[in-house]
Amino acid sequence: MNPTATPAGQPPESFYVAHQKIYAREVQGRFARLRNLAVVALLGIYYVLPWINWGGRQAVLFDLPERKFYVFGITFWPQDFFYMAWLLIIAALSLFFVTAIAGRLWCGYACPQTVWTEAFMWMERLTEGTHSRRRKLDQAPWSTEKLLRKGAKQFLWVGFALWTGITFVGFFSPARELFGRIATFSLGPWETFWCLFYGFATYGNAGFLREQVCKYMCPYARFQSAMFDKDTLVISYDAGRGEPRGGRKRKMDHRAAGMGDCIDCNMCVQVCPTGIDIRQGLQIECIACAACIDICDSVMDRMSYDRGLIRYTSDHAMREKRPLKMLRTRTIIYGALLLVLLAGFAFSIGVRTPLRLDAIRDRNTLYRELAGGDIENAFSLKLLNLDTRSHTYVLQLDAPEGMRLEIDSSGLTLESGEVRRIPVRVLTPRDALSAAGIDITFTVRAEGSPGMEASAESRFLGPPPGR
Amino acid sequence: MTDPRKSGHIDEPEGTRPPVWRRSKRDLANVVWISFLTASVATMVFFAMVDPEVLSGHNTLGWHISRQTGYAFGFFGLWLLTGITSFLSVYLVRTERRARDFPAVHGQASAHAAPDDSADPDRRDP
Numbered sequence: 001m002n003p004t005a006t007p008a009g010q011p012p013e014s015f016y017v018a019h020q021k022i023y024a025r026e027v028q029g030r031f032a033r034l035r036n037l038a039v040v041a042l043l044g045i046y047y048v049l050p051w052i053n054w055g056g057r058q059a060v061l062f063d064l065p066e067r068k069f070y071v072f073g074i075t076f077w078p079q080d081f082f083y084m085a086w087l088l089i090i091a092a093l094s095l096f097f098v099t100a101i102a103g104r105l106w107c108g109y110a111c112p113q114t115v116w117t118e119a120f121m122w123m124e125r126l127t128e129g130t131h132s133r134r135r136k137l138d139q140a141p142w143s144t145e146k147l148l149r150k151g152a153k154q155f156l157w158v159g160f161a162l163w164t165g166i167t168f169v170g171f172f173s174p175a176r177e178l179f180g181r182i183a184t185f186s187l188g189p190w191e192t193f194w195c196l197f198y199g200f201a202t203y204g205n206a207g208f209l210r211e212q213v214c215k216y217m218c219p220y221a222r223f224q225s226a227m228f229d230k231d232t233l234v235i236s237y238d239a240g241r242g243e244p245r246g247g248r249k250r251k252m253d254h255r256a257a258g259m260g261d262c263i264d265c266n267m268c269v270q271v272c273p274t275g276i277d278i279r280q281g282l283q284i285e286c287i288a289c290a291a292c293i294d295i296c297d298s299v300m301d302r303m304s305y306d307r308g309l310i311r312y313t314s315d316h317a318m319r320e321k322r323p324l325k326m327l328r329t330r331t332i333i334y335g336a337l338l339l340v341l342l343a344g345f346a347f348s349i350g351v352r353t354p355l356r357l358d359a360i361r362d363r364n365t366l367y368r369e370l371a372g373g374d375i376e377n378a379f380s381l382k383l384l385n386l387d388t389r390s391h392t393y394v395l396q397l398d399a400p401e402g403m404r405l406e407i408d409s410s411g412l413t414l415e416s417g418e419v420r421r422i423p424v425r426v427l428t429p430r431d432a433l434s435a436a437g438i439d440i441t442f443t444v445r446a447e448g449s450p451g452m453e454a455s456a457e458s459r460f461l462g463p464p465p466g467r
Numbered sequence: 468m469t470d471p472r473k474s475g476h477i478d479e480p481e482g483t484r485p486p487v488w489r490r491s492k493r494d495l496a497n498v499v500w501i502s503f504l505t506a507s508v509a510t511m512v513f514f515a516m517v518d519p520e521v522l523s524g525h526n527t528l529g530w531h532i533s534r535q536t537g538y539a540f541g542f543f544g545l546w547l548l549t550g551i552t553s554f555l556s557v558y559l560v561r562t563e564r565r566a567r568d569f570p571a572v573h574g575q576a577s578a579h580a581a582p583d584d585s586a587d588p589d590r591r592d593p
Contacts, residue, residue: 064514064534064535064538065533065534065535067518067534078515078516078518081512081515081516084511084515188535190535190536190538190539191535193539194539212488212496213500215488216488216493216496216497217496217497217500217501219501219504
């Protein structure tokens with residue numbers, strides 16, 4: 001029996017038909033538990049994180065009005081954009097790596113689209129019941145019960161979406177103060193707008209669009225197959241074992257009757273959130289949620305057949321009946337690259353000093369010859385205190401004997417986040433000059449904070465010696 | 468749970484597979500969604516480099532806006548830009564003349580060209 005066959009007498013499936021709602025059957029099993037766990041953990045992180053404080057301030061806050069990002073103990077400035085770019089590359093490569101090994105694991109368990117859709121479907125089940133009751137409710141004429149059930153669902157959905165929007169803004173504007181402003185109805189216009197905007201997007205994507213986003217709009221769904229090979233774990237129906245499929249009595253010896261293990265109960269189609277039939281092979285719509293594995297395993301148990309008629313396996317493993325091969329050129333390269341990037345990231349965060357120094361030469365004059373026989377170069381130093389507290393700094397020059405540093409400003413105390421331009425002069429007796437250009441290094445140290453130092457290299461210019 | 472065979476067949480009408488979205492709807496979804504994603508990334512990169520307060524005031528633009536307004540305008544401005552780009556790309560692809568419309572150039576083309584380009588490549592015959 002073909003589940004996609006159109007009823008007799010009707011024209012074949014046409015494009016010009018409005019989207020029909022999928023009433024996916026509820027499913028229980030190993031992978032459903034795993035996904036629920038992922039949903040709870042990921043949503044938990046999302047909703048709880050803005051409320052956690054760290055060192056007297058919100059632990060994770062991307063403070064856009066102040067242009068500072070706080071991630072636990074570390075403060076990032078716009079100058080640290082490099083770290084974010086690096087992190088995005090790591091994220092992309094991780095996705096490639098995971099896809100090469102286990103296919104669309106991201107789609108089935110971690111994608112916000114899946115996670116929020118699960119949460120919305122849970123609320124739908126709570127108010128409208130199981131899939132068959134939902135279908136009946138939709139077909140039934142309007143009644144008090146229908147109104148109450150639909151109203152309750154919308155109430156939960158809209159409330160949850162709004163809360164999601166508020167939490168989202170709470171990552172960018174301190175969450176506790178934000179909530180205080182909401183409670184007193186004194187939210188700023190842009191904050192209000194973004195709460196509603198993100199809430200609306202959540203409602204639209206998770207309540208209304210759902211798997212349509214994966215099927216039509218997601219770029220990853222289209223290009224993920226480029227990371228696939230014949231050894232990638234995919235969810236497959238074991239056609240060799242299942243076919244020829246067909247209904248049968250539970251106790252009958254189906255092998256003797258020339259039948260495969262598939263009892264053609266169609267449960268795998270009913271549980272599929274994207275409405276495909278996995279028995280037709282790997283399809284682009286499959287988001288690898290493994291609902292069909294869970295339901296088929298339960299059917300196999302009931303029939304006292306072996307589990308795994310639908311299972312995670314690779315094309316090679318299935319066809320050639322050999323064990324899975326995780327270590328392959330592709331996965332080794334992705335893995336090694338990922339490791340290098342991660343190690344580099346951790347190292348660079350570890351040695352990062354919240355202090356920056358730039359030295360810019362005075363462009364108007366190369367050098368000046370002073371009356372006393374000294375050669376003078378002017379520099380403009382730019383000092384940035386990127387730490388979360390103020391510091392007093394000491395400036396020092398690393399240069400050949402005889403060269404000295406003169407600073408106009410005396411106290412070098414900078415507040416957190418302060419940027420200061422410091423005009424300095426470097427002088428040397430003409431006789432001490434060994435070449436026309438000498439490399440020099442300015443170093444700045446924070447008083448009382450050993451190891452917190454930054455340096456900037458530049459060049460001292462003078463007349464050629466012996467002239 | 469009852470016998471899966473029974474519950475499987477009895478309350479499930481055939482043809483639960485939803486029909487494919489109309490092409491215009493798919494195009495619209497793609498234009499809006501992809502331009503949204505790229506605009507989000509572009510906004511992030513742009514405002515990491517540029518402080519909206521520097522752009523405002525009498526420095527450059529001769530108006531004064533807050534940072535939050537600057538971010539919002541920047542995002543929607545970029546979304547408009549990526550949206551227009553995305554729309555024009557789709558528009559050009561969709562209104563392209565098909566191979567069979569060029570008999571002089573592709574004399575043999577009609578023989579192996581798809582009979583109708585508007586057929587959906589993702590479509591599976593029922």
